[in-house]
Amino acid sequence: MRFIFNLTKREIRSSWQRLLFFFLCIALGVGSVVALRSLIQNLTKVVGNDARALMTADLEVTSTNDFSPSEIAKIEEVIAAFPIIEDRNEVITTASMARPSDPANTALEFIELKGIEPPFPLVGTFSLSSGEPFDFKLLENSGAVIARILTEELNVKVGDKLKIAETEFQIRGTFDEEPGGTSGFRLGSRIFVEKKAFDQAGITRNTSRIRRRILYRTSDNPTELVRALRTALTGTTVQVNSYREQQENLGEQFERTENYLALTGLLILVLGGVGVWNVARAFVEQKRKTVAVLKCLGAGGNRVITVYLLQILTLGIIGSLFGVLLAQGGLLIAKQQFAADLPEKMSYAVSFSTAIQGIILGVLISLLFSALPLLQIRTIKPKLLLRDENNAALSRLDWTKWIFGAVSLAGLLAVAVWQAGSVRVGMYFLGGLAATGLVLYGSATLLTWLLRKVKVLTSFSFRQAVNSLYRPGNQTRIILLAVGLGAFVVITVQIMQANLVREFDFSRNRRLPSLVFVDIQRSQIEDLARLIKERTGETPEQTPTVRARISFVNGEPIDYQQREVRQQQGQIGREFAITYREALEENETVIDGSWWKPGEAPELPEVSVDERMASTLKVGPGDSMTFDISGRKITALVSSVRKIDVRNARTAFVFVFKPGSLEKAPQSFAATTLNHVPATDRQRLQRDILDRFPNVQIFDVADIIAAVNRLVNNFVIAISFVGSFVLLSGFLILIGSVALTKSQRIYENAILKTLGARRRALATILFTEYGLLGLLAGIIASGFGVTLSYLVSRFLMKIDWVFDPVIAGLGVLVTAVLVTFVGVAASFDVLFRKPLATLRSQ
């Protein structure tokens, strides 16, 4: 053992520089896994680890309608049978607009209004910005407590007054964090008012996007109670949720996200593994003589392998530790880059468990990828010290090698499954990676083969450069694979970004509205339209909207108490805005059934259903659907299925009724304008409309698009960040590969110099070789980037895809320049070696 440890120590001392790339490959991979996992874990901790605090209760009963007396009776009956209720309160929320009462202040913001009653919150705490606990007295007599950011956005302070809908509230305090307020995407910031004031203020009268909640705190597990409530409320649109279920769902979602992100990290780590494999192979090649001497001095093959295995293990551990440091650095960069979009209290520290996991992963990958090359040590015979000849015995089938290969592969699969948290996903990951690798490798082989076929190589340097790509032991295809993969990810992301930005480009989309007004009452629509016409010169398009829920499909009720239905709640359980009209819109096409003919008298109401909803509900022409409109049921025959081109949509209604059946139903109007008015005019118009029609809600599409663009940009930055890590791994492999064939290059250069080649010619060879390599890598990366972005755009995101020659061309160029730079920089010193010393030492 002493021999093994001593030799390991000495070997590390002398060859750590050569193994530096090994070390960096592992560090980069481990860094990625640890950083990504820590990021999402820390996010989970802030956002979702406490569903109970998010719900601010143990149990909630919620509805988007007023609770009907029969629903309330049912709820109360069940509640009375369970003596576990400790406390309850009611909460009501809606989206609205807030504006300062001061007429000189023209600011205006979209807000989320929440009406509460004591005790609040039932679970968790609520502190004001000042640090004092929230006191319900602040809300009494038209008081409001608002998110601090609103004081900046609306340019108001505590004590000022705000108008929300038709009511005026005085700002009595601000808060930084509200109970249950950190999760989900919201359009506006929160304002708390008294529930009583909410009801009295007329906000509930005209607006339809209201959610009512009855919250309960229980002294015991509420699972049974939830079940009883669901049974009692079957057939109604009331939903019952417990924090435990939310917790499970949240937990699952975060875990899935974490595992997918970890797989991205694993991709970088596996690339690092390819680097490790390469370095280990070269290392063994360089150590052949040393191994032979050791064997000659009496060391058995296994002991020698153990020495080098220990060396790899040590470097793997140090590399992994360094990776953890890198991860910490990466998290700090993430903090700088994304802090504004991430929760304020989020930690940016690497978690201990992820660090340990990263180190284990790093060591495993080091071992898995170096096992096969190290096995080669067995075949090194001490007799090569007497006569250096290639081992002829290698050609026969080496079972140990195959077995180790299989074990390594199984190990890699186990690692992927472990990281993915699923056998299926792990297998897909490895299969996908292998397929991508094979395709890239195949393309690399094809391109280099084609290059060699180019017969018209008159230039000496060019010919030599091409020949160098085929030098024995060349790394051409490995480099093309590694660098190509990295550049491929980056280029794909760039093309996707360009397409996404184009997709949301305001000016391109002529039917995309600039302003959307909703919740306009019948009595208001004419005046409002006139006002808009006066100010913008455009008569807004007016659409009647009726709020409805689906009750029955072909006479069968939709049971919202069922788990699957509840999970699809966002899609089918929600309240829909439906409309009625004579004609199809420009952006709609009937794909099944037929559109009604104008003037046809209806026997039964008819409805046309959007294609996606039709497939979710499994309905088609001839089926019947029953809608609940403010408690009244209307049954309609599905007469057609429409495809809506949402990219060119002014409105996109999932359900459109044939005129004649909904005109008498309670309805409001939506109005849209298309003309692009300057931002200040838009702001003034909105303000004036709100002053006259306080119940109307206005969406400034430019704001929404800006928010979406910011989301897209963050997404792109995040993916590019990961992509650049992949690229960096590729370059590490490139540098490592340059080092591997360096002695050969030195020897070749010495011979060429002796034969009269000048340094200039040798430099040209060097530049041409790496230039060609870079060009090939760029072509592969750009080619696949264009293909993948096309596939993702058309089939996954279903957005328009446009070929962007600038990005594709730049991709090739930048890759070529980078590869040339890195390759030449890593081998430049070769040009300055004196030939004699080199030739003598051979």
Place this chain on the structure above:
Amino acid sequence: MIQLKNVTKTVRSGAEELTILNDVSFDIAAGQFVAVTGASGSGKSTLLGLIAGLDAPSSGVISVDGDEVTAMSEDGLARLRSEKIGFIFQSFHLIPSLTAYENILIPMEILGLDNVRERANGLIEQVDLTNRGHHYPAELSGGEQQRIAIARAFANSPKIMLADEPTGNLDSKNGQHIFDLMKDLHSRNNVTLVLVTHDAALAARAERRIVLADGEVIRDDLT
């Protein structure tokens, strides 16, 4: 100490079968100093390699100190070399990543001996390189490297010392010095010394001379 019986070694060279050693048989007694000479390609180095178990003969039997080398496994041979055989090469074959001193330590550490440092110090002193122990092979001259290689070969007090043209890469002065050192260590430690050399003058100073030509022993006489 060393017995060779009908040892033949053939290798395949392209389509042809090349006989390097042809039916070679001889015994070497314990403590004897034998010089093996012959022209280039006569099979001298191969013979030495076969005795050390670095390669296996195509046919025939080789025994070293009662152990049948030709019947041993790779690891068995490694153990045999570790315990009983010291080997000196023409091109030294020191491990480049270890210092001179560490190169001497290696065989003792492989065998798991105690007090290896003291012994290494003694050996480095015997080859007169006390001040060069911390140098790497690349920082030593050829003569110095070979002296370290000799110290390494003697580190485990082997019964047999095999030297493959140890002075071949050295000038005559250094060559002489190395030869004297080996002879001195041989007589002081009473090891069996088999020396392959081109140099007739050096061979003449051995106790016995075996001459090879085309893979066969053509002369075997005591000097």
